[in-house]
Amino acid sequence: MLFVIISLIKIIAVINVMMGIVAYTVMLERWVCAWMQDRVGPNRVGWHGILQPMADGVKLILKEDVLPHHVNKVLYTLGPLLVLIPALINIGVIPWGSNLPILGYDVKCVIADLNIGIMFPFAFAALSVYGIVLAGWASNSKYPFLGGIRSSAQMISYEVCLGLSVVPVFMQVGSLNLGKVVEYQAGHLPFVCYPHMWLSFLIFLVSAFAETNRTPFDLPEAEQELVGGYNTEYSSMKFGMFFMGEYAAMFVMSSLMVTLFLGGWSLPFAPFNAPATSLVVGLLHIGVFLAKVGACLFFYVWVRWTIPRFRYDQLMGLGWKVFIPLTIVNILIVGAVLAWLVK
Amino acid sequence: MIVQRPKLTWWEQTYIPQILAGLWLTLKHIPRRKFTRQYPEEKPVLYGDYRGAPTLVKDADNRVKCVSCQLCEFVCPPKAIRITPGFRPEDRFDAKVEKEPKDFVIDMLRCIYCGMCEEVCPEEAIFLKNDFAITAYKREELQFHKEKLLELGGVHDDKIWKWKNK
Numbered sequence: 001m002l003f004v005i006i007s008l009i010k011i012i013a014v015i016n017v018m019m020g021i022v023a024y025t026v027m028l029e030r031w032v033c034a035w036m037q038d039r040v041g042p043n044r045v046g047w048h049g050i051l052q053p054m055a056d057g058v059k060l061i062l063k064e065d066v067l068p069h070h071v072n073k074v075l076y077t078l079g080p081l082l083v084l085i086p087a088l089i090n091i092g093v094i095p096w097g098s099n100l101p102i103l104g105y106d107v108k109c110v111i112a113d114l115n116i117g118i119m120f121p122f123a124f125a126a127l128s129v130y131g132i133v134l135a136g137w138a139s140n141s142k143y144p145f146l147g148g149i150r151s152s153a154q155m156i157s158y159e160v161c162l163g164l165s166v167v168p169v170f171m172q173v174g175s176l177n178l179g180k181v182v183e184y185q186a187g188h189l190p191f192v193c194y195p196h197m198w199l200s201f202l203i204f205l206v207s208a209f210a211e212t213n214r215t216p217f218d219l220p221e222a223e224q225e226l227v228g229g230y231n232t233e234y235s236s237m238k239f240g241m242f243f244m245g246e247y248a249a250m251f252v253m254s255s256l257m258v259t260l261f262l263g264g265w266s267l268p269f270a271p272f273n274a275p276a277t278s279l280v281v282g283l284l285h286i287g288v289f290l291a292k293v294g295a296c297l298f299f300y301v302w303v304r305w306t307i308p309r310f311r312y313d314q315l316m317g318l319g320w321k322v323f324i325p326l327t328i329v330n331i332l333i334v335g336a337v338l339a340w341l342v343k
Numbered sequence: 344m345i346v347q348r349p350k351l352t353w354w355e356q357t358y359i360p361q362i363l364a365g366l367w368l369t370l371k372h373i374p375r376r377k378f379t380r381q382y383p384e385e386k387p388v389l390y391g392d393y394r395g396a397p398t399l400v401k402d403a404d405n406r407v408k409c410v411s412c413q414l415c416e417f418v419c420p421p422k423a424i425r426i427t428p429g430f431r432p433e434d435r436f437d438a439k440v441e442k443e444p445k446d447f448v449i450d451m452l453r454c455i456y457c458g459m460c461e462e463v464c465p466e467e468a469i470f471l472k473n474d475f476a477i478t479a480y481k482r483e484e485l486q487f488h489k490e491k492l493l494e495l496g497g498v499h500d501d502k503i504w505k506w507k508n509k
Contacts, residue, residue, distance in 0.1 A: 036369045040379040306365045
């Protein structure tokens with residue numbers, strides 16, 4: 001019973017914090033984009049535009065929800081749901097802190113402490129392809145259809161790289177549990193500090209961009225060619241859900257990157273190099289995690305406003321001809337390094 | 344012209360140096376001075392020959408310069424101007440000018456800011472001035488009548504006083 005109540009509280013808290021961060025990532029996107037182009041950015045709603053996401057939300061909800069007569073109504077409605085929900089589910093296995101000792105009860109800072117760990121978010125991230133494919137197909141219109149096709153090919157290709165690129169991490173840790181991965185890094189150093197993990201990190205980073213459909217791999221929604229891509233026929237909050245789903249997926253990918261390579265809630269000095277024993281330290285650990293995720297999100301935005309989009313054949317070439325062979329070679333190299341270190 | 348493709352080194356072919364250079368470039372722009380003008384609070388600087396809304400002007404004696412010859416009404420391409428001619432009172436100092444408009448309406452919903460009225464006016468009585476944000480809640484508010492036009496135009500202290508010594 002207590003477990004159920006605590007889990008419910010954790011779910012509500014995490015989803016709320018996550019949606020807040022998602023809203024403000026959109027805000028960050030618009031601000032950083034503006035600053036990089038020597039503009040000011042949104043600054044009208046509230047102090048320096050700080051309430052802009054609320055205004056956007058109200059606008060999206062109040063807009064007319066157009067249901068075109070030529071669409072497959074069931075699948076058309078299902079599309080945006082299938083994009084948003086996997087991202088929300090995925091956050092369940094991310095350890096967003098060490099633990100919070102409250103009233104003699106040690107609350108673990110993860111909703112579902114699964115032993116299959118990394119397999120879970122990859123499985124559900126793969127499901128979000130269906131959302132985009134269904135949206136593209138059910139819209140019954142050429143541009144969304146092209147966007148859906150591109151997206152399915154791209155996400156399926158890069159999932160392979162994504163999955164293979166993280167294998168070395170688990171080879172070194174010896175467990176798939178994400179909490180264990182972070183504890184290992186807390187005891188040693190974040191994996192990004194080890195030279196034999198750099199290739200893994202680079203490939204994971206690039207594949208994460210491709211997996212979340214972000215520039216330079218945002219071909220499914222290439223505005224100039226596809227009039228918005230798979231979400232062309234959507235309006236109002238259905239469009240808003242695609243939007244939220246994209247940013248929520250960014251948040252999940254950033255969290256995964258932080259967990260796997262940047263040390264999660266840990267920093268290489270006390271009291272951040274061991275699970276928390278007091279409430280204050282536990283909260284600080286959550287703060288460290290959120291700060292790292294924030295930095296990753298900024299990096300996403302930063303890259304978007306810097307690098308132009310890849311051509312489609314270049315994208316697929318990079319995935320299949322460069323990254324997949326590289327990840328396999330990388331697994332062998334890391335295996336050799338680990339064997340040599342152990343000996 | 345044949346453009347020779349530059350021979351890239353292995354390191355350059357990975358795109359990594361170019362990407363890092365690009366990231367550094369965009370990062371450098373973040374703290375730079377912004378070019379945005381905060382419009383309603385910060386008005387743009389308009390120069391003397393700016394062609395905003397057409398207005399009627401008075402001369403230094405506070406005399407309405409328009410003599411209602413209706414040339415501007417005739418030349419106006421979108422037919423935005425309607426003039427009701429009238430006479431100046433016999434007992435006023437400017438009685439010798441004889442005519443002045445009883446009413447002078449410019450429909451700002453039709454005006455295209457071409458400036459032909461200003462060009463054609465033999466009395467230099469109509470000028471396109473600095474007002475560019477013409478907004479209203481009702482259509483009637485955008486029918487600018489004589490009083491409104493004179494208020495927008497103000498006084499022009501010209502060098503040539505055509506009617507002074509006639």
